Amino acid sequence: MHNHPEHELDDDFDDRPPSKSQVKRDMLALQDLGKQLVDLSPEKIKQLPLEEKLFEAIRLAQRTTAREGRRRQIHYVGKLMRDADADAIRRQLDIWENGSREQTAAMHRLETLRDLLLQDDNALTKLLNEYPGADVQHLRALIRAGRKEAENNQTLQPGQTPQRKHYRALFQALKALDDAA
Known part of the structure; x- marks a missing residue:
């Protein structure tokens, strides 16, 4: 075994920043999650842990009927999702989906x-x-x-x-x- 610390890789911790591809995948996943939220009923949206700014952006997207305007608003919702608790939102959506199956x-x-x-x-x-x-x-x-x-x-x-x-x-x-x- 060589004594070169720079060649030793710790599998549990990688201090390199995520790749551009991974960042893009994460952003697209948040965008998709935001679109799912726009498709929910207002009653369900109120039950999610959302900040006021995100809640209002979702409600505006729901009220927007023009195709391009709605697409831009959904994109904005996706951008705001970066600061949201996406895991908590996904958990609640999963509960609703599985609950209805049950x-x-x-x-x-x-x-x-x-x-x-x-x-x-x-x-x-x-x-x-x-x-x-x-x-x-x-x-x-x-x-x-x-x-x-x-x-x-x-x-x-x-x-x-x-x-x-x-x-x-x-x-x-x-x-x-x-x-x-």
Whole structure:
């Protein structure tokens, strides 16, 4: 091994400034993040950790309808993003995005459960084991009404609108049960 300190590289610390390419990639990432913020609703923007100047720039970009003016305003938002807490903003955006995926999955699960309850008598027993505090009589009434509604819908003439009142009511009861648990 040579005793030349200038040839020894410390892998954990590089005191060289970032390359021009890296600086450009970072700036473009901030620009993209700024554009994502412009596409958000005003209610969501208010929930983000933004300085007033950045918040106002985003709101102005949202109100700007001229294509070139909007592009320039979004570019300005990207420039202001250099001073923002981009990591905190990205974390919040990720929470919103993943939260909505989880909510969609929960809705699909409840829809499947509702359909199963309307088709299979044993499904209610399984549901009651999972939710022992459920109102059995109310659920049975909704299931009966939903089944009757489905039967009536099968005899409709072409062009007639199927009824979904009890079908929806059963879903809402399952959602309330799930939310309470």
